[in-house]
Amino acid sequence: MLVFIFRRLLVALSVAITVSIVSFMLLHLSGDLAISIAGPESTAEQVEQIRIDFGLDKPMVYQYFDWLWSAVQLDFGRSYYFQDTVMSLISDRLPVTLTLGGLALGLATVIAIPLGVIAAIKQDTWIDRLALTIAVIGQAMPSFWFGLTLIVVFAVNLHWLPAGGNETWQHFVLPAIALGYYAMPAMMRLTRTGMLEVLNSDYIRTARSKGLNESSVIFKHALRNAVIPVVALAAVELGFMLGGSVVIESVFSLKGLGQLAWDAITRNDYPVVQAVVLIIAVFYILLTFLADVINAMLDPRLRVR
Amino acid sequence: MKRILDVKNLQVSLPTPNGDLRAVRGIDLHVNKGEMLCIVGESGCGKSMTSMALMGLLPKRAEVTADAMQFDGMDLLSLSKKERNQVRGMRMSMIFQEPMTSLNPSYTLGNQLCEGIIKHKKVSKDEAKKRAVYLLECAGVPYPEKRLDQYPHQLSGGLRQRVMIAMALMCEPDLIIADEPTTALDVTIQAQILRLIRELQQEFGTAVIFITHDLGVVARIADRVAVMYAGQVVETASAQDLFSDPQHPYTKGLLNCIPVPGKTLPGSHLESIPGVVPSLIGELKGCAFENRCSVSIGECCYRSPSLENHLGSEDHQVRCSIATASSFREAV
Numbered sequence: 099m100l101v102f103i104f105r106r107l108l109v110a111l112s113v114a115i116t117v118s119i120v121s122f123m124l125l126h127l128s129g130d131l132a133i134s135i136a137g138p139e140s141t142a143e144q145v146e147q148i149r150i151d152f153g154l155d156k157p158m159v160y161q162y163f164d165w166l167w168s169a170v171q172l173d174f175g176r177s178y179y180f181q182d183t184v185m186s187l188i189s190d191r192l193p194v195t196l197t198l199g200g201l202a203l204g205l206a207t208v209i210a211i212p213l214g215v216i217a218a219i220k221q222d223t224w225i226d227r228l229a230l231t232i233a234v235i236g237q238a239m240p241s242f243w244f245g246l247t248l249i250v251v252f253a254v255n256l257h258w259l260p261a262g263g264n265e266t267w268q269h270f271v272l273p274a275i276a277l278g279y280y281a282m283p284a285m286m287r288l289t290r291t292g293m294l295e296v297l298n299s300d301y302i303r304t305a306r307s308k309g310l311n312e313s314s315v316i317f318k319h320a321l322r323n324a325v326i327p328v329v330a331l332a333a334v335e336l337g338f339m340l341g342g343s344v345v346i347e348s349v350f351s352l353k354g355l356g357q358l359a360w361d362a363i364t365r366n367d368y369p370v371v372q373a374v375v376l377i378i379a380v381f382y383i384l385l386t387f388l389a390d391v392i393n394a395m396l397d398p399r400l401r402v403r
Numbered sequence: 404m405k406r407i408l409d410v411k412n413l414q415v416s417l418p419t420p421n422g423d424l425r426a427v428r429g430i431d432l433h434v435n436k437g438e439m440l441c442i443v444g445e446s447g448c449g450k451s452m453t454s455m456a457l458m459g460l461l462p463k464r465a466e467v468t469a470d471a472m473q474f475d476g477m478d479l480l481s482l483s484k485k486e487r488n489q490v491r492g493m494r495m496s497m498i499f500q501e502p503m504t505s506l507n508p509s510y511t512l513g514n515q516l517c518e519g520i521i522k523h524k525k526v527s528k529d530e531a532k533k534r535a536v537y538l539l540e541c542a543g544v545p546y547p548e549k550r551l552d553q554y555p556h557q558l559s560g561g562l563r564q565r566v567m568i569a570m571a572l573m574c575e576p577d578l579i580i581a582d583e584p585t586t587a588l589d590v591t592i593q594a595q596i597l598r599l600i601r602e603l604q605q606e607f608g609t610a611v612i613f614i615t616h617d618l619g620v621v622a623r624i625a626d627r628v629a630v631m632y633a634g635q636v637v638e639t640a641s642a643q644d645l646f647s648d649p650q651h652p653y654t655k656g657l658l659n660c661i662p663v664p665g666k667t668l669p670g671s672h673l674e675s676i677p678g679v680v681p682s683l684i685g686e687l688k689g690c691a692f693e694n695r696c697s698v699s700i701g702e703c704c705y706r707s708p709s710l711e712n713h714l715g716s717e718d719h720q721v722r723c724s725i726a727t728a729s730s731f732r733e734a735v
């Protein structure tokens with residue numbers, strides 16, 4: 099197991115390095131940075147000055163290592179637009195996004211897995227159909243619309259929860275529900291198909307032939323094997339929610355990473371874009387690594403590879 | 404001799420889009436304490452369905468009925484779910500055809516060997532492990548202690564089947580149902596596993612229902628034999644009687660299909676029974692074997708024969724009008 103974790107870490111590290119190169123290149127190959135920083139009305143002299151100030155006159159490789167060295171020290175330089183360091187912007191925003199993503203994923207998991215299990219056990223009954231209907235609605239409904247509906251019902255009409263902002267935990271309830279319901283259906287369906295497949299397998303028949311209780315057949319023998327693909331999916335979904343929850347963040351006026359990325363992109367704020375891309379990529383890599391480790395704990399066959 | 408299992412008129416049907424598939428059509432079976440009963444028949448004749456019905460492992464949509472299903476004096480069909488769980492696993496257990504997939508890939512062999520006995524007999528983990536090691540050793544698994552911490556994927560198919568055999572013996576059951584336990588293994592391993600099952604059956608005095616489609620296997624291990632065709636028992640006899648004095652045309656046909664060393668010349672034509680098994684959907688008119696039978700007469704098309712004693716003996720029964728008629732003539 100330790101060897102497995104070590105090997106997976108090496109893979110993760112090499113992916114991280116690749117990502118850092120790509121995200122560095124993306125910006126530097128997308129045009130002359132000095133010109134775009136200086137703006138359209140600047141003189142050639144000003145552009146030159148900026149080129150020297152920002153170190154853009156140095157060789158590319160030198161610039162990369164310079165940037166990478168700062169990046170591992172969490173120094174991403176200053177934002178071009180916000181009057182602040184990139185790191186302090188990110189450390190403001192990241193906790194909001196992590197809280198939202200974590201809550202949403204937690205909520206989705208807590209609902210998706212039991213629902214998927216019940217749907218599989220009660221295949222083709224009204225319970226199964228109800229579960230599938232809930233899933234289809236979740237997939238078909240645009241999340242901004244569901245978010246707005248939640249605000250109208252629970253914030254505007256019932257006054258139970260705040261409509262926007264991120265000051266207290268209560269501010270996270272509605273956006274987590276909106277985002278969680280968006281992430282839930284795929285996990286629920288995957289759990290259901292996984293369970294159906296596993297419940298038909300020979301080793302479940304063996305478990306039954308031993309006269310075990312139904313609960314031990316389902317939870318000990320079936321669920322553990324059925325949930326493996328769901329773990330991988332959950333990791334991807336959480337990664338996606340970290341980078342892609344712009345819609346929910348704007349509906350609920352949460353100041354998260356998604357919004358920051360959006361603002362930075364629309365304003366050519368390259369250091370911020372670069373840092374956000376890198377951080378989200380690193381989270382993705384961490385999540386995939388974590389999912390691999392969890393799955394290897396669940397299924398010993400995955401430990402050898 | 405005392406009967407451990409006694410089944411009368413067992414029927415199993417499965418709903419399919421084309422109508423009910425009646426896989427088992429009124430089987431009478433009994434197994435004496437400590438004996439090896441072989442059920443033999445070609446693929447699709449309902450052998451697995453019968454064993455699953457006995458174990459209570461059929462899917463919910465399958466409909467199982469029987470006039471009687473007595474296990475050691477208990478009526479299996481009237482047991483509650485909990486009582487049935489108790490009987491299955493503790494007093495009867497099963498070995499399956501597919502050793503590669505019959506063990507859970509995620510748990511150690513020790514865990515899977517011990518969970519049944521821990522549940523049914525409330526023994527401690529250590530006692531369970533001790534018994535597991537002992538049985539693995541009996542089943543010819545090398546390094547039995549080490550195996551407890553291994554996972555199924557670390558073992559070959561033959562070893563996994565040995566583990567399944569040890570697992571079936573954990574709770575000292577009165578009856579083991581082995582459904583083609585050697586079919587998925589290669590020939591040398593098959594012979595070993597066969598010998599092992601026979602040895603353990605005699606050593607522990609466990610009754611075994613051994614299901615196979617291979618009469619060669621039957622010849623080597625059976626005390627008694629039931630020959631199945633299209634969801635029915637067509638002939639049942641002691642192994643000796645069946646091989647020396649087969650009555651049913653189907654049994655005779657099957658016996659003709661076995662190559663006999665010394666008699667069957669290399670390269671010579673091997674017999675086979677012409678024709679195909681009738682569809683098991685809906686009613687069968689007349690004798691199920693009629694369309695493939697070489698001695699059938701007009702009557703066979705519409706009269707369904709019943710299982711009759713051969714030469715007045717309950718120990719040898721045949722389901723064939725012609726065989727019964729000639730046996731009757733001999734007796735008179």
Ligand SMILES: Nc1ncnc2c1ncn2[C@@H]1O[C@H](COP(=O)(O)OP(=O)(O)OP(=O)(O)O)[C@@H](O)[C@H]1O
Nearest residue numbers: 417424426445446447448449450451452453616683
């Ligand atoms: N899950 C199922 N659904 C519908 N029909 C089935 C199912 N399983 C088996 N059958 C049918 O039931 C009949 C009896 O099958 P069974 O598995 O008992 O045969 P078998 O004698 O064990 O054959 P084999 O030697 O191939 O294992 C066959 O005609 C088969 O096609």
Ligand SMILES: [Mg+2]
Nearest residue numbers: 450451582583
């Ligand atoms: Mg079978």
